[in-house]
Amino acid sequence: MNISENHIYVIFGASGDLTRRKLVPALYSLFIRKLLPDNFALLGVSRSSVSTAEFREQMRSAINQFKEIDDVSGIEEFVRKLFYTTIQFDDVSTYSALKQELALLRSESNICGNTIFYLSTPPGLYGVIPANLAAVGLNLQDDGWKRLIIEKPFGNDLGSAMQLKESLLLDWSEDQIFRIDHYLGKETVQNLLVTRFSNGMFEPLWNRNYIHHVEITSAESIGIEKRGGYYETSGALRDMVQNHLLQVTALTAMEPPSSLEPAAIRNEILKVFQSLRPIQRKDVQHVAIRGQYLSSTIKGTVVPGYREEAGVAPDSQTETFVALKFYIDNWRWGGVPFYIRTGKRLPTRVTEIVIHFKPTPHFLFSGDKHRQSCNQLVIRIQPDEGILLKFGMKTPGSGFEVQNVNMEFHYDDLSIQRLPSAYERLIYDSIKGDATLFARTEEVLEAWKFLTPVMDVWKNGHEVPLYGYPAGTWGPDNVDDLIEDKEMTWRYPCKNLSDDGFFCEL
Numbered sequence: 001m002n003i004s005e006n007h008i009y010v011i012f013g014a015s016g017d018l019t020r021r022k023l024v025p026a027l028y029s030l031f032i033r034k035l036l037p038d039n040f041a042l043l044g045v046s047r048s049s050v051s052t053a054e055f056r057e058q059m060r061s062a063i064n065q066f067k068e069i070d071d072v073s074g075i076e077e078f079v080r081k082l083f084y085t086t087i088q089f090d091d092v093s094t095y096s097a098l099k100q101e102l103a104l105l106r107s108e109s110n111i112c113g114n115t116i117f118y119l120s121t122p123p124g125l126y127g128v129i130p131a132n133l134a135a136v137g138l139n140l141q142d143d144g145w146k147r148l149i150i151e152k153p154f155g156n157d158l159g160s161a162m163q164l165k166e167s168l169l170l171d172w173s174e175d176q177i178f179r180i181d182h183y184l185g186k187e188t189v190q191n192l193l194v195t196r197f198s199n200g201m202f203e204p205l206w207n208r209n210y211i212h213h214v215e216i217t218s219a220e221s222i223g224i225e226k227r228g229g230y231y232e233t234s235g236a237l238r239d240m241v242q243n244h245l246l247q248v249t250a251l252t253a254m255e256p257p258s259s260l261e262p263a264a265i266r267n268e269i270l271k272v273f274q275s276l277r278p279i280q281r282k283d284v285q286h287v288a289i290r291g292q293y294l295s296s297t298i299k300g301t302v303v304p305g306y307r308e309e310a311g312v313a314p315d316s317q318t319e320t321f322v323a324l325k326f327y328i329d330n331w332r333w334g335g336v337p338f339y340i341r342t343g344k345r346l347p348t349r350v351t352e353i354v355i356h357f358k359p360t361p362h363f364l365f366s367g368d369k370h371r372q373s374c375n376q377l378v379i380r381i382q383p384d385e386g387i388l389l390k391f392g393m394k395t396p397g398s399g400f401e402v403q404n405v406n407m408e409f410h411y412d413d414l415s416i417q418r419l420p421s422a423y424e425r426l427i428y429d430s431i432k433g434d435a436t437l438f439a440r441t442e443e444v445l446e447a448w449k450f451l452t453p454v455m456d457v458w459k460n461g462h463e464v465p466l467y468g469y470p471a472g473t474w475g476p477d478n479v480d481d482l483i484e485d486k487e488m489t490w491r492y493p494c495k496n497l498s499d500d501g502f503f504c505e506l
């Protein structure tokens, strides 16, 4: 039985890449899993002049190409629910036609006024489209709920995020607005909550008494692909740290919520953001390292440097790599350094959290190397999703030599369990009206506030270097300098969860 309420799903920017690659395949998967209501219609809206028949054909091939689910038996029935209309996003007069189109679709498909407006457009339109929808009354909830889903980036800095917030709140209420951070939709990111709060054994150790430092890495082997125009206005700090990595930090660091109610979880996330120790401008050069990839040869293929990519200025100062050290000033985390690292054109694609536990107070055994690195809990977000615990064991033989060994769980071992994509989960939650996994305004603003000194100093301060790093390497050479304990380095993860080091398979 389908439990979702009937509704129309309107995608602004329907001719774009995100719609083809992620949104429509995810909706199709929900359809196959019977999680969409029987009375459902999707209206694609864009500037391009495309007929409904052409749109259906494009989406049919997108579902086949970017397959979320193996079952293709429902494609024909699904695409019959898709419609398309052209609009000039910034011309309010065309929104009356949209309203009529929606009314017609509703009566033909027997759907009430419930509507989701998904903004998959350039961010410059995030103020314009909601205001125009409101101008023709499409924000009003008298005939059914109306929800807005907004892709990141939510603003480009604190000032623009506040402006956007204010302009949205003129016509829409906070509970109508769903800000997507697709990392929160990842099964493995949500599993952080389950790992932490369903197991009694982790919680007593999860604090400054036992944890030495926390390391979070999100590495990508790809470059900026064809997104030079966007990336030049963003850079790694805005693209990955302000949203995805700070959200992952918050889930790693938050207090247990009082319940699984959205407000309870989001309040705890917000408290983490509010406890981030402000970075002083004078300290930026000591706690933040930025880099930009240079041309290099990877596995026999020459890859261009960032400045040679299409849409990038030849003297661009945009960072494609960031490493950051910071603290969370509260009772749980006082004094524990958090290290975050992200970059394009790194050796492999991997996102993981590493909890480094403190060494024993007195080390009885031989093998100093072991002492620095033992007891790590690695929570792998992607790929080879799973959890790895590293600990010391006696090397068989005479004496008491210690070696590191691994105990690991891989999601793959759950055999028939398929991991739904982040978009599938988030779209489904938005249909149910569950905002738990969406970023609240205050979180977004706190995250911008926290990073403002770094952005300002990088923008104005020529004394802070932008280091080059050859594509296919782990970023600037001096990135280990951030780590306080001089005997420690970042973990250099590999494709397989259990491997690390410079020489493993990538």
Ligand code: BG6
Residues within 6 Å of the ligand: 220, 239, 240, 351
């Ligand atoms: C997006 C960024 O939000 O996340 C991209 O804009 C990045 O630059 C992507 O590649 C990474 O997402 P994932 O799910 O592949 O880790």
